[in-house]
Amino acid sequence: MTPSAPVRVLPGHFEPERHFYPRVLNAQIHPLVRFFLGLSRERIIERYKHLNPRCDAQQLTELLCTPPKHYFWSGCDLMHVTTHDGRRRMVVIETNSCPSGQKSMPLYEEADEQGGYRTLMERAFKNGLLAGRRLPVGGLAMIYDKNVMEASGYAAAMADAFNEPVWLAVHDQDDPDPPVRWDDGLMLVRDDAGEWHPIRAAMRYITQRPWTRMPTETRTAVLNPVTVCLAGGRNKSVASTAYDLLNAQLSEARLKVHTPRTLRDIGLPEVPLWVRSMGGRAVVKVPYSNAGQGVYTLTTPAELDAFMAMDHPYERFIVQSLIGNSGWSSRTGEGVFYHVGTMPDRRSRIFVADLRMMICASSDGFSPLALYARRARSPLTDSLDASTSSWDMLGTNLSVKRADGTWDTEPNRLVLMDRKDFNQLGLGIDALVEAFVQTVLATVAIDRMTTSLQTQRGRFRRRLFGQMNDDPALLRELMP
Numbered sequence: 001m002t003p004s005a006p007v008r009v010l011p012g013h014f015e016p017e018r019h020f021y022p023r024v025l026n027a028q029i030h031p032l033v034r035f036f037l038g039l040s041r042e043r044i045i046e047r048y049k050h051l052n053p054r055c056d057a058q059q060l061t062e063l064l065c066t067p068p069k070h071y072f073w074s075g076c077d078l079m080h081v082t083t084h085d086g087r088r089r090m091v092v093i094e095t096n097s098c099p100s101g102q103k104s105m106p107l108y109e110e111a112d113e114q115g116g117y118r119t120l121m122e123r124a125f126k127n128g129l130l131a132g133r134r135l136p137v138g139g140l141a142m143i144y145d146k147n148v149m150e151a152s153g154y155a156a157a158m159a160d161a162f163n164e165p166v167w168l169a170v171h172d173q174d175d176p177d178p179p180v181r182w183d184d185g186l187m188l189v190r191d192d193a194g195e196w197h198p199i200r201a202a203m204r205y206i207t208q209r210p211w212t213r214m215p216t217e218t219r220t221a222v223l224n225p226v227t228v229c230l231a232g233g234r235n236k237s238v239a240s241t242a243y244d245l246l247n248a249q250l251s252e253a254r255l256k257v258h259t260p261r262t263l264r265d266i267g268l269p270e271v272p273l274w275v276r277s278m279g280g281r282a283v284v285k286v287p288y289s290n291a292g293q294g295v296y297t298l299t300t301p302a303e304l305d306a307f308m309a310m311d312h313p314y315e316r317f318i319v320q321s322l323i324g325n326s327g328w329s330s331r332t333g334e335g336v337f338y339h340v341g342t343m344p345d346r347r348s349r350i351f352v353a354d355l356r357m358m359i360c361a362s363s364d365g366f367s368p369l370a371l372y373a374r375r376a377r378s379p380l381t382d383s384l385d386a387s388t389s390s391w392d393m394l395g396t397n398l399s400v401k402r403a404d405g406t407w408d409t410e411p412n413r414l415v416l417m418d419r420k421d422f423n424q425l426g427l428g429i430d431a432l433v434e435a436f437v438q439t440v441l442a443t444v445a446i447d448r449m450t451t452s453l454q455t456q457r458g459r460f461r462r463r464l465f466g467q468m469n470d471d472p473a474l475l476r477e478l479m480p
Contacts, residue, residue, distance in 0.1 A: 005192040006169035006179050009142075009155040016113045019153030020103050021411060027418035029106040036432045037108055037368055041065060047433050056253035060437070063255070063444055065365035071228045071447040072124040075099020075358040076439035077396075080431060081323055081337040088340065090434045091258050091323070092243075093354065095442045097224045097233025098205050101358045103149050105370040106418045116358075116370045117150075117157035123367065124360035126161055129223050130201055131363050136219050138198030141167040141189050143180055144205035151205045158203065167197065173208050182479075185219040209288065210234065212477050216460035227460060230469075230478075231453055232446035236318050237264045237287035238469055239446060246445035257441045261321040261332045265470060268312065274319045275304055278330040283320045286312070288474060293399075297322060299390040316471040324394065325380045341380055342415075342424045349379035353415060353425055354396045357432075357439040366440045371432075373415035373425055374398055 016025060039047075041064050049057040077093045107115045140158055144151035148170075155168040167189045171180045179190040187199040201221040206213060214226040224233060232239030241264065243257040250256060260283070263274055275282040275298055284307060286294030298304045299322065321330035326338045341350040358370040378392040398409045415421045453461050466475055 006141075006167045006189050008165045009152070009159050009168050010165050011159045011163050014114050014117070014153070014156035014160060019117065019149055019156070020115075021414070023411075024104060024106055024416065024418075027106040027416055027420070029108060030417055030419050030422040032429055033371060033417040033422060033432070034108060036429055036436075039433075041365060041367075044433055044436065047430070048437055051430060051433075052254065054254045056255065059250065059253040060255060064437075064440055067128060067363050067365060068361050068443065068447040070450040071097070071224055071233065071443055072128040072361045073097075073099070073120060073223055073358075074233070074360075074439065074443040074446075075101060075356055076435070076442050078355045078357060078435050078438060079323060080340040080353075080355065080425075080427065082340050083337055084326065088431075089258050089337070090355075090431060090438050091260060091337070092438050092442050093260070094236055095233060095239055095439075095446060097228045097446075098207050098210075099356065099358045100147055100150060101356050101370040101372050102153060104372040104414055104416060106416060114153075114157050114160070117153045118161060119369060120154070120360050121157045121161040123362040125158065125201075125203060125223050127362040128360070129221055133221055135200040135221055136186055136198065138186070138200035138220070139167060139189075140164065141169060141180075141187065141199045141202040142205070143169045143171045143187075143189075143202060145170065145172050145208055147205055147207075154203055154205070167199070171204075171206055171213055173212060178213070180213070182215050182218070185215060185217055187218065187220040187222075207234070209477060212479055215479050216462075217458060225450075226479075227450050227453060228446060230465060231450040235287055235469065236285055237316065237471075238449060238465075239442075240264050240318065241468060242445040242449035243442065246441065246448065250441075255441065257445060258438060259320075260323060260337075261330070263319045264316075266317045266319050267315065268308070268317065271308065271317060271319060272304060278319075278321055278332070281322045281324065281328060281330050283322050285318050285320065286314055287316065287318055287469075287471075288314065295395070295397075297390040297394050299324070299328065299384055303390060314471055314473045316469075322394075324390075325382060327382055328384050339380065340426065342375060343426045351375040351379050352394055352396060355425070355427070355435055357435045359436065359439050359443065361443075366443070368436050371417050373417075373421075375413050375415055375424075377410075377413065 075096045078090045082088045102116045142155035155166045159166045169179050169189050188196040190196050199220050203223045210226050232242045240262045247256050281299045284296045296307050321332045323337050329336045329338045339352045342353050353373050353375040355373050359366050360369045374396040
């Protein structure tokens, strides 16, 4: 249950049944996934170099082993795709600066009840973001607006990692009197007696327009800062720019963030033109939404007409090539990609599934942290007709927004990395290695973009951001 006021989470109060899905508590991690998580970076680099002999292994080593400056905790949603001639690829669909996944991840070691919760606190928070950093006087906090199961788990793991109490505070975007405020970049949390407490470092799981509640410049150390969201962690438009810039820098190294063809800063009247240019099938996204909201798969004139008739709060969109089945994917310059999908079930049905790869970084570089997959509601069909929604065949996100604005989930479509579920995905160790490398590359791209959006003194470059993201509706939302 969501607390109405911040609570103090004390050391020694991590309870696994509160922070993992019930089916995860007794799940055994799949041997292949466990093997992958146990690989050293050196072995991952050697394997990737062997499969991609033209890539620059030294450059890849630097990317994987250099700590980021801002973006220490990241997650990518990837799709396993192929072409008609069998050319397979892990494609980055989006990067998330507050990725879920711990509650869905079977334990690497059964005796380690905190699993990735504690690993993230030790690597990314304690020995990553906070390493060598001067902090103001104050306590620790975990602030969130959804996913109390994982937010409270991180708070409990943080309390154990630092051996001190941690404030757990809900910070909803519609709360007229939130228990979190900022004073000259310092976070303060209000207790139930009305007293405000300064916070020296915090983790946040604020996913809905976090820039409306968090300043771009803070003295409190935050995992992850809101500038990471604006630079691509929750801004698909700027993320696309970040990927293009990194790909240009890495072209000679033969390394690349693989994404669908992406067109950004598209006005609503232009959308039908670009959809037609892709063969009448495309994905249109509100750049700043998450949890599957603001994503529209357009495969028929009726779906396009319905999208155009909607009332949209933002003025700019991104249009991406649609990855569907072999007979109805978007046409691009690289040919037609379509979903590999799950292994056929007993009724010979294949479902679209994505893979969430969560990573973290410490002072010695990046490491995989957690994985899970999600499948679509309806199986892929060989052809399109009006009887089946394209979103039901292609949409994989489990989050569902209720009419009252709260959130629910559909865990029946969750695919665990355990002995029972993992084999459905048809993934091998090389696909996991590629997924990890793609996630690191996407994270590095956004981390570098975050640096570009700041001055040498750490001031946010609002004018530059406005030029890169020319959407007045978004710019008006930024917290002063």
